[in-house]
Amino acid sequence: MATNYDYEEAPANYDETHRQDLGYDPNFVPDSVKSFVGHLYRHIREKNVYEIHQMYEISFQTLSDRLFKDTPWPSVDAVAHYVDNDQVFCLLYREMWFRHLYARLSPTLKQRIDSWDNYCSLFQVVLHRVVNMQLPNQWLWDMVDEFVYQFQSFCQYRAKMKNKSEQEIALLRQYDQAWNVYGVLNYLQAFVEKSNIMQILEQEKEGLEQFTATDGYDYSGGSNVLKVLGYFSMVGLLRVHCLLGDYQTGLKCLLPIDISQQGVYTSVIGSHITTIYHYGFANLMLRRYVEAIREFNKILLYIYKTKQFHQKSPQYEQILKKNEQMYALLAICLSLCPQVKLVEETVNSQLREKYGEKMARMQRYDDEAFAIYDELFSYACPKFITPSAPSFEEPLVNYNQDAYRLQLKLFLYEVKQQQLLSGVRTFLKVYSTISLGKLANYMEVDEPTLRTILLTYKHKTHAVDSDGKIISNADVDFYIDDMIHVVESKPVKRYGDYFLRQVVKLEGVINDMDRIKLE
Amino acid sequence: MGRETPKQQQQQQQQVSYTVEQLVAVNPYNPDILPDLENYVNEQVSSQTYSLDANLCLLRLYQFEPERMSTQIVARILVKALMAMPAPDFSLCLFLIPERLQMEEQFKTLIVLSHYLETGRFRQFWDEAAKSRHIVEAVPGFEQAIQTYAIHVLSLTYQKIPRPVLAEAINIEGLSLDKFLEHQAANSGWILEKGHGRGQLIILPRNEFNHPELKKSAADSVPLEHITRIFPILG
Numbered sequence: 001m002a003t004n005y006d007y008e009e010a011p012a013n014y015d016e017t018h019r020q021d022l023g024y025d026p027n028f029v030p031d032s033v034k035s036f037v038g039h040l041y042r043h044i045r046e047k048n049v050y051e052i053h054q055m056y057e058i059s060f061q062t063l064s065d066r067l068f069k070d071t072p073w074p075s076v077d078a079v080a081h082y083v084d085n086d087q088v089f090c091l092l093y094r095e096m097w098f099r100h101l102y103a104r105l106s107p108t109l110k111q112r113i114d115s116w117d118n119y120c121s122l123f124q125v126v127l128h129r130v131v132n133m134q135l136p137n138q139w140l141w142d143m144v145d146e147f148v149y150q151f152q153s154f155c156q157y158r159a160k161m162k163n164k165s166e167q168e169i170a171l172l173r174q175y176d177q178a179w180n181v182y183g184v185l186n187y188l189q190a191f192v193e194k195s196n197i198m199q200i201l202e203q204e205k206e207g208l209e210q211f212t213a214t215d216g217y218d219y220s221g222g223s224n225v226l227k228v229l230g231y232f233s234m235v236g237l238l239r240v241h242c243l244l245g246d247y248q249t250g251l252k253c254l255l256p257i258d259i260s261q262q263g264v265y266t267s268v269i270g271s272h273i274t275t276i277y278h279y280g281f282a283n284l285m286l287r288r289y290v291e292a293i294r295e296f297n298k299i300l301l302y303i304y305k306t307k308q309f310h311q312k313s314p315q316y317e318q319i320l321k322k323n324e325q326m327y328a329l330l331a332i333c334l335s336l337c338p339q340v341k342l343v344e345e346t347v348n349s350q351l352r353e354k355y356g357e358k359m360a361r362m363q364r365y366d367d368e369a370f371a372i373y374d375e376l377f378s379y380a381c382p383k384f385i386t387p388s389a390p391s392f393e394e395p396l397v398n399y400n401q402d403a404y405r406l407q408l409k410l411f412l413y414e415v416k417q418q419q420l421l422s423g424v425r426t427f428l429k430v431y432s433t434i435s436l437g438k439l440a441n442y443m444e445v446d447e448p449t450l451r452t453i454l455l456t457y458k459h460k461t462h463a464v465d466s467d468g469k470i471i472s473n474a475d476v477d478f479y480i481d482d483m484i485h486v487v488e489s490k491p492v493k494r495y496g497d498y499f500l501r502q503v504v505k506l507e508g509v510i511n512d513m514d515r516i517k518l519e
Numbered sequence: 520m521g522r523e524t525p526k527q528q529q530q531q532q533q534q535v536s537y538t539v540e541q542l543v544a545v546n547p548y549n550p551d552i553l554p555d556l557e558n559y560v561n562e563q564v565s566s567q568t569y570s571l572d573a574n575l576c577l578l579r580l581y582q583f584e585p586e587r588m589s590t591q592i593v594a595r596i597l598v599k600a601l602m603a604m605p606a607p608d609f610s611l612c613l614f615l616i617p618e619r620l621q622m623e624e625q626f627k628t629l630i631v632l633s634h635y636l637e638t639g640r641f642r643q644f645w646d647e648a649a650k651s652r653h654i655v656e657a658v659p660g661f662e663q664a665i666q667t668y669a670i671h672v673l674s675l676t677y678q679k680i681p682r683p684v685l686a687e688a689i690n691i692e693g694l695s696l697d698k699f700l701e702h703q704a705a706n707s708g709w710i711l712e713k714g715h716g717r718g719q720l721i722i723l724p725r726n727e728f729n730h731p732e733l734k735k736s737a738a739d740s741v742p743l744e745h746i747t748r749i750f751p752i753l754g
Contacts, residue, residue, distance in 0.1 A: 181583050185548040207751055244582065245614035249547075249575055285614070287607055387583050406618045410610065417637050448642075451684065455639025458675040462728065464606045470675075472728065479729040481678040487731040500745055507752045 026075035030067060033074055034082050036060070037093065041083040044092075044133055049217065053136035056096075061314050064100055072105065073097050088131070091122040099146050102153070109168050112154055116178040119147055123187050126226055127194050134224050137216060141268040144232040147184070148239050154179040155243075155385035159400035161392075169392060181387035185240060188233040195230025198256045216264045231257075231264050235271060238278050243385045245407055247282035251466070254279060259295070269306070270315050273299065273322045280329060281382065285411070288463050289337035290473045296330045300347045324354075328380035331355035332373065335362040336418060337461070337473050338425070365419045373415050377408055418460055420453050428476045428486050435483050454480070543576045553580050553587060560592050560599075567660045569599055571608050578615040590620065597629045598655060601636070602664035605671060609633045625654055641669055641688040666690070675728040679712070682719040 036059055043051040064073075076094045083089045098115040101107055107115070122143075125131065158172065158179075177183065192198065203209040216228040234253055241250030257265055259279060266272045276299040283292040303323050310316050330351060334343070343351065351359075358376070362369045384403035423443060427434070440450040461474035477487045539559045542552045556577035563569055574596045581588040593616060600608035613621065613630070620626060628651050635644035644665070648655050655661045669688040673680055686692050691699050700721065703709040710722035727734040 182548055182550065189548060205748065244579065246575055246579055246611075247614070248571065248611050249579075252572075286611070388585050402618065407614060409618070410613055414610070417634070452639040452641075455672050455676055456637070458728070459605060459637065459639060459672050462605070462675055468606070470605070470728070477728075477731065478676075479678055479731065480676055480680075497745075500749060503749050503752060507749075 024071040026072070027078045029074045029078050029082070032063060032067070033079065036063060037079045037089075038082050041086065041089050044089065044135070047134045049134050049136055052134075053138060056136060056139050057313070060096065064104070068100065068104070070104060072101050088125055088133075091118060091125065094118045095122060095143060095146075098150075099142070102146070102150065107153075109157075109171050112150070112157070113171070113175045113178040115150060116154075119150075119187075120183075123191075126229060127190055131223050131225050134217060135228075137228060137264065137267050138270075140225065140228045141232050141271045144188075144229065144236045145270060145274065147187075148236050148243075151179050151181075151184045151240070152243055152383055152385055155181075155387060156383065156400050158390055159386055159402075160398045161390050161396035162398045164396065172390070173392065176389060185237070188236045188240065191226070191230045191233035192237070192253075193230075195226045195233075197227060197230035197234070200227065201256050212263050215267050228264065232271060235265060235275050235278075238282070239274065239382075242278050242282055242382050243403075244387060245384060245403065247285045250278065251282050251286075269310060269319065273303070273319060277322055277326060278382070280326065281380075284329060284333055285407075286463075287414070287460075288465065289333045290339065290342065290463075290471075291465075293330065293333045293337070293339055293342050296326050296333070297343050297347050300326055300330065300350070301344050304346055304350070325380040327351055327354050328376040331359050331362070332376055332380075335359050335373075336415065338363075338475055339473075340475060363422050365422050370412060370415065373412060374408065377411055378404075381407065417456070421457050421460060424453060424457050425476055428478055428484075431484075432486050433483050434486075436480070439484060454478075454484070539573055540570065543570075543573045547576045547579075550580060550584060553577065553584075556580065557589065557592050560595055563599060564595055564658050569603060571600070571603070571606075571611070574599065575611065575615065578612060582615055582617075585617070588620075590623070590625075593620070594625055594629065594654065595658065597626070598658045598661065601629065601633055602658070602661055602668075604636055604665075604668040625651075628654060636665070636668065639672060641690070645687075645690040662690075674723050674726060677723055678725075678729050679720050679722050682714075682721060685721055 036055065040052065040055050043055065073096075076090050076097060079093060080086075080090050083093075095118060098107070098111070098118060101111060102115075161169075164172075200209050200211050204211050204213075211227070211231075216224050216231060218224045218227070234257060237253035238250040241247070241253060254275070257263060257275070259265075259275065264271075265275050276295050280292040280296045280299075283289070283295070300323065303319065307316075307319060307323070310319055327350065330343075330347075331354075334351075355376075358372050362372050381404070384407055386399060386403045390399075427439060427442060431439075436447055436450060440447045443450060443453070445453070457474075461477070462470050462472050465471050478484050479487065539552075539555050542549075542555060546552065556573055559570070559573050560577065563574075578593070578596065581593070597609060597612055600612045603609075616626075621630065628647070632644060632647055632651070632655075635641070635647065648665075666689040673685065673688055677684075682696075686696055689699075700709065700711055704711055708724040712720040712722060714720055723729065725733060
C-alpha cells in the first residue's frame, strides 16, 4: 500500500571521514570554479540578470555534471577568496552548495542543520537589510521551493527514530530549533509581510503599481529580491499547509494570486506547476471537484504543449513527475465527480491512455475500486509531515507514515460515503421520470433507504464554494415532487472570458510592437 | 469596582474576539496565542458564534505541540464544525487531529454523527444524538443548526415533501411540528397542502436546485471585476 509513498532517501549515516575517502577535498577549487564564482559575483554586482540566469541555470549544471557528479562543490571558505569575501555572495553560494548536496548526495544531520543556519542568515539579510540585487525569478523560486523541500525532508528524516545513532539523537536534542515548524512558517510569513506583496498586487489591479507587467523585476534601480520572495512565499505557505493537512488555510494563503490569469507564478514553470498541483489537491480534499478538474485540465494541457522546451532543464524530471501525479489526481476527481465537458481533447486522450481502465474500475465502487483509489492517492499526494518534535523516550519508533496514513484514511472514508452515488447516476441517466417505489425496487433497497441515498447524492454533488455559496457539481441532477424528475445539465460556453483574454492579449501585442524601436 | 452591566460585558467580549481574529490573520504561527484561541472556542460556544479560521489555527498549534492539546476543546470545535454543515468544516478539522485521538470514544461518536448527516440518515442521527446528550447539549444551538442543515438538503431535493419525511429529518412531531410548520409558512414561504397527519404535503420554497428552470444561465455573465481589469485598455 505504501510502497509508492515511502520517502526515497538513502540512509544518511556516513560522516566526514567517509566523505574524505571519496577523494573530496573541500578546499580544492578547480580553475573553472574560480572563474565561475568570479563571473557570477561580478554579474550580481552589476545586476546583469540575463547573465546571472544563464550561469545559474546552465553553467552551474554543466560544472556539476562534469566535476561534482557525486561530491559537493568546494567549500564556501575556499571560494570566498575569489569573491572579495562578500558576505551576501557567500550566503547565496552556500545555498546553491546545499541544494546540490541534497540533489546528488544524502545530507547528514549536521549538514541539514547547517543548511538551516544558512537559510536563516540569508533570509535575515534580505528581510532586515537593504539588498541591492536583481536575481532571476528562477533562482528566487528555487530558494523558496528548496527551503520548503528541505523542511519536508527534515521532518521525514526526524520521524524515523528507530535506527538513529546516539550521536544523531544528541544533535537533534541540541539543535531543536533547526527546521522548527514555527521558524519555517514565520520566515515565509515574514517575507509576505515585509515585501508588502499583498498590497502591491491589490494596487496593481487599480493600475497604481507595476509588478506582474515587469515579471516582478524592478526597472527603477531597486531590487526585486524581497518582493519576489514575498510573492513566491505565498505559494510556499500553500505548500506547507498542504503538508500539514490544512487545506483551507493553504488556499487562503494563495488568495492574493489570481490563478485565472498569467502572473509572476507562471514566469517559472516549476512555480506554475507547484502552485496548480497544490491548489488542485487542496480543492480535491475540500470536495470542490469541479474546480480541481478545471485547473488540472489547464495545466496538463499547458505541460503537454510546452514540455519539449524544458527537456534540457534540470527541472525536467520534476515536471514529468508532477505531470503524472496530476493525471492520477484528475482520474480520481473525475471518478468521484463525472464531468463530460470540462476536459480538453488532448488531456482526455492522455487520461484514457493512462487511467482509462482504472477509472472504469474505480466507478464500480467494489473492494477493488477502493484499492485503486488508495493506489492513486498514495502515488499522487504530497509527502505529508508530522511537524511536532519527536519523543526521545524508549522505545524509539518510526512515525514518518502517520500523517500520510491519516489523510489517506479520511480520503477513503469520503470515497466510501459516495459509494452509492454511482448507482443512482446510472439510473438517472436512463430515466426522465421515475417513481420512488420503482427506483427503490431496481436498486434493491427500501423506500426510506432510497430517500437517504437521494439526499446523499444531492448533498455530495452540491459543494460549498469559497464564498459560502452552493454550487452544483452534478452532471445529472433531479428533483422530487410526486416522482423523481431527472434534469440533464446543459454545457456552459464561456464567451465572456474568451473575449476578455483576447482583448488583453491584443493589448500586449500592441505594447510589444510599440517597444520595438525601428532603427 | 462594581458589577459590569451586560452591555459592557458584551462590548468587552466583542473587543476580545476582534483581537483574536486579528491575531489569526496577522500572527497565526505563534505558540503564545494558544490560550486566547482556546478561550475563543469557549466564547463561540457560549455566544453561538463561529470562526473556522481561528479553530483551524488552534488545531494547527495543537499539531505543533501535542502536549498542550485539550481534548475537551477539540471536541467542542468538532461539534461547532458539525453545526456548520453543509460546509465540509468537520472533515477539515479531522485532517488536523491525530488518528489515535480520533479513536477515543467521544470522537468516534462525533464521527458517526457526522457520517449520518453526510449520508442523509437523519433518523439514525437523532437516535444517536439522543444517546450522546452530554456531548451535544454542551453546545447551545446545536439542534437548530442541524435542523437548518436538514431543511437545506431537503430543499435541494424536494419540491413537495411528505410530512413524515420532514418530521424525521428535523426530529419534530405532533403539535410542535404543527407550530413549526405554521411559523415556516408565515415567514419562509412554505406552503402547507391540504391533508392531515401523515398525508400532509409541504411545498418547499422554490430555488434553482429543486426547480431547474430557475437556474440562472450564469454561463455568459462576466463579473464586473473582470471587466474593470481591461478598463485601462478600453481607454
